[in-house]
Amino acid sequence: MTKARKLRELMARPGPIVIIGAHNGLSAKIGEEAGFDGLWASGFEISASYAVPDANILTMAENLQAAKMMNNTSLPVVADCDNGYGNAVNVVRCVEEYEAAGIAAICMEDNIFPKRCSFYAGVKRELADVEEHALKVRAAKATQKDRDFVVIARTEALIAGWGMEEALRRGRAYADAGADMVLIHSKSKDPDEVLSFARAWDRPNTPLVCVPTIYRTTSVDTLHKAGFKLIIFANHAIRSSIKAMTETLQTLKREMYTGSVDDKVVPLERVYQLVGVDKMKQEESSFLPSGSPGVTAVILAAGQSQGLLPLTEELPKPMLDLKGKSILERQIDVLNACGVKDVAVVRGYKKEAIKVPNARFYDNDEYATTNEVVSLFRASKELSGPFLFLYGDIVFERGHLEKLLKSPADISIVIDRAYAEGQRPKDARGVPDLVALKDAQEAGYRFVGAEAPHRVARVGRAIPAGEAHGEFVGMAMFTAKGARLLTDCYHQLQESRAKGGFHEAESLRNATFTDLLQELIDRGADVQAIDVYKGWLEIDTFEDYRRAWALIKE
Structure with missing residues (x-):
């Protein structure tokens, strides 16, 4: 059904049609939400939105563009077309x-070109010849292709002070020329003029329209009973x-902090709802190429490092x-370069110092007595869909992340196969997180990692060096299904293993990420390994830090 057909059906039903003035897509959307029957593409509002007088200063193209934006609602739009341009x-x-x-x-008035707003005081006001405006109406009706398209003729005779008889003469001429409706305008503070016009109106097949801007205490019900079919709230x-913008901006200028206007502004979520952010997300999910991964990165940055003292005394x-x-900014740069824009960071030690733009933050204030699993689930809101897991102390090549994002597995981890060649620095601190694979491809001279991921048999620090095929880099990815497996496992463990040892940890609260991975493997989950060969650094000691400075070019 066309919008013109909708308007015709409104004209045919009993009761008044009440439409609201708008000036752009946002005001139109709010008018639709408020429940009005239609929208008035107000010349007054559109001109004001450009900060120019309502005096034919804007072109037809500019007014039409505004009307098009308003037409992106379900409501029919009645366009104020001044005098037909x-x-x-x-x-x-x-x-x-x-x-x-x-x-x-469209609605055309019988002002001469260039018109002047009906309510501007002290401006020269002349009306077009009656016959000339009637011929405009005939031209409009002869041009339209859709028989439902509505042409409203508006007379400014009462505004110009030319009297009731002239107003009726003009209204009748326009109705006889084929106008579908006639608008009688008045700047009187009471409705007597328009009510008198309606009583004298003798063209019953041409409904009347009014704009009660000045006679503002007159109700729609009163106007409808008097004979008006279409009532326009034109510029509110x-x-x-x-008014709202003035109050808000003056308060901001006076107080100089954004929280001073919290009671004057809607939450950002209200704006998102009006402009259709949810719809955009659905369209992105349905139609954007897979190169846009749509995953969230969760970075663990809660722990306190002893190996980098005194550098980490305050940072x-x-x-x-x-x-x-x-280090964190470099990680986010690589994530963004691969299309991962949603980033969550779990903070703990010196949390106030962790500041990066466009990231969401979660805090593990128990960082001193808990470990990685507790930190991860501080960000439990981020674990409901596909997500990346990263340690907060690694730098890595972009190719490693790209390879991980392409993995088809529900749970994937990145392992460095160079470990099997004894390539780990001799001064590396602590015991590495090692990985043993099922049916692993042998590493060695001129090793090329497998293109497809392969299954992990064991992961953890207790694996004998001779049985390990690689070192866990500190990067993992979970699909939505993998994320459910992870979170279900953790919640079950909270109930059944809240006390006592847990794999290589003293308890679940002290468990590392690899402890939880091993639990998933033991429960039958398919954890797959992505092979890489070097191309990453863990920064855990001063020697690591010095090495990173030497190797990173910029």
Whole structure:
């Protein structure tokens, strides 16, 4: 059903049609949400939104563009087309363009060009010849292709002070020329003029329209009973927005902090809802190529490092500088370059120092007495869908992340196969997280990692060096299914293994990420390994830090 057909059905039903003035897509959306029958593409509002007078300063194209934005709702749009933007030839073009854009109706007034807003005081006001405006109406009706398209003729005779008889003469002429509706405008503070016009109106097949801007205490019910079918609340959206913006901006300028206007502004979520962010997300999920991964990165940055003292006395390890950027910033740069824009960081030690833009933060204030698993589940809100897991003290090549993102497995981890060749630095601190694979490809001279991931048999620090096929890099990915397996496992463990040892840890609270991975493997989960060969650094000691400075070029 076209919007013009919708308007025709409203004209045929009992009761009044009440439409609201708008000036852009947002005001139109709010008008639709408020429950009005239609939208008035108000010349007054559109001009004001450009900060120019309502005096034919804007072109037809500018007004049409605004009407098109308003037409992105379910409501029919009635467009205020001033005086048709010229003579009858201009009106032909006007109808062609507005009808092609799906606008339901146009309204043309009998002011001469350039028009002046009806309520501007002290301006010269002349009306077009009656016959000339009637011929504009005939031109409009002869041009329209859709028989449902509505042409409203508006007379300004009462505004110009030309009297009731002239107003009726003009209204009748326009109705006889084929106008579908006639709008009688008045700037009187009481409704007597328009009510008198309605009582004298003798063209019952041409419904009447009014705009009760000045006679503002008169109800829709009163106007409808008097004979008006269409009532337009013409300019209240722009006027209310000016009041709200003025109060808000003056308060901001006076107080100089954004929280001072919290009671004057809607939450950002309200804006998202109006502009259709949820719909956009659905479309991204359905139609964007798989190169946009749609995953969240969860970075663990809670622990306190002893191996980098005194560098970490006042600064957490992920915020240590590496040639102008922190470790955490370098991680986020690589994530963003691979299309991963949603980043969550779990903080703990010196948490106030962890500041990076466009990231969400979760805090493990028990970082001194807990370990990685507790930190991970501090960000449990981020674990409901596909997500990446990263240690906060590693730097890595972009290719490693790209390879991980392409993995088809529900649970994937990145392992460095160089470990099997004894390539781990001799000064590396602590025991590494090792990985033993099932049916592993042998590493060695000129090793090329397998393109497809292969299954992990064991992961942890207790694996004998001779049985390990690689070292866990500190990067993993979970699909939505993998994330459910992980979270279900953890919640079950909280109930059944809250006390006592847990794999290589003293308890679940002290468990590492690899302890939880091993639990998943023991329960039958398919954890797959992605092979890489070097191309990453764990920064856990001063020697690691020095090495990173030497190897990173910029």
